[in-house]
Amino acid sequence: MLRLDDLALFVSTADHGSLSAAARKLDVSPAVASAALKRLEQQLEVRLFARSTRSLRLTPEGEQFLVHARNALTSLEEGQRQLAGGREDIAGVLQLSVPSDFGRNVLVPWLDDFQREHPRLAIRLHLSDRVADLFRQSVDIAIRYGEPEDSSLVALPLVPGNRRVLCAAPAYLERHGRPRQPEELSDHNCLLYQLGGRVHDRWTFSEGRREQVVAVTGNRVCDDADVVRRWALSGLGIIYKSWLDVAEDVRAGRLELVLPQYLGQATPLNLICAHRAQLSKPVRLLREFVQTRCATLLVGAPWS
CATH class of the missing domain: 3.40.190.290 (D-Maltodextrin-Binding Protein; domain 2)
Incomplete structure (x- = not known):
């Protein structure tokens, strides 16, 4: 049976592109990390990474397995949250990717208010107009204009009527x-x-x-x-x-x-995630918060 700590080490290595960085992140020694990765590859009977003295990259089999490993870990985390029920704490780190203009000039001041309401929640903000790879990058959700090109992603409307x-x-x-x-x-x-x-x-x-x-x-x-x-x-x-x-x-x-x-041109604003298991309570609250604030901006829009 696959070990959860081995899966976590594999996902972290893929995210950081470095086994030593993943080891530091998970607070284990490089030797333990190397053994975990070797054990996982032996159980799966595939090479997950192509290694050289200077680089580490996922093999095609590693790319394929990464999606399942990430989903498995996320599903377990969601199960823990559901067991907590309504007592789920609004805490931890929420990583989101947003467009540069909307993020810098509109969302950043709103996030100040959101964190004042939830002071135990830390936010890691990625400002970029490039579409984040939600399967590979360390990002929980993305806020983006338009529908995602990848139909496997989950897109929840924030402002469907924007233009x-x-x-x-x-x-x-x-x-x-x-x-x-x-x-x-x-x-x-x-x-x-x-x-x-x-x-x-x-x-x-x-x-x-x-x-x-x-x-x-x-x-x-x-x-x-x-x-x-x-x-x-x-x-x-x-x-x-x-x-x-x-x-x-x-x-x-x-x-x-x-x-x-x-x-x-119609330009809907959506909240995007890799799968619905990522719709934690902090994400749901943030979505409601952004929807409410955006509704105030729509007042006076030329088509309204």
Whole structure:
């Protein structure tokens, strides 16, 4: 029978990419860690890692088994939580990955309030626009715009009705005027976002039943959505952003809506996890908390 401590050592080694780092994390000696990994491989009759003097990487068999090992450990943890029932403590470490702009400018202040309500809960925040690998990285949940490409992931809606909007700083609009229809964006400097090597330079709009896609250009492109928003605040061009990212800027007058009569692309915000066993009480409470706060941002949205 497989030992739980061997499975934990295997998962930790895969997460850290290092047997010695996993040993330190689990507070065991390198010799004990090496023996545990060897014992597990012997029981499974496969090599889980390809080793060299300088590197350690999962074999194809290791990649396949990692998903099952992680699920087994998570399932046992969930069983312990269920035994605790309503007495489940809101404590421990919650690791979440969030987009750079929404995370830095919207969520971070909210997390301050959330932790004041639950002072024994520690939060490890990963700010990145890259999609986190929830099976490989040390991340419990992710908050992301759009549906996950991997259909095996669990996506729970936070703000299903969110959309993108066009906006620019008052100074830019004073200098360059306002476009009256989407086609006129070709006469403006559009600040562009890049993800995974792809520049998002085709912006979608709808008016009634009519939908159109407009190709746009600009002199600035960045793979950090927060930087693109900061360029707009500096009056350097027009952006096409999630309403949740710019709602407070619009309310404060730092940005103004452009072509508000046109609906921008639907951009739902979801909470994503690898499997439902990860929906612990802290995760469920955080989801409810974020949903409530986001609802206040939707007040005054151009399509409402």
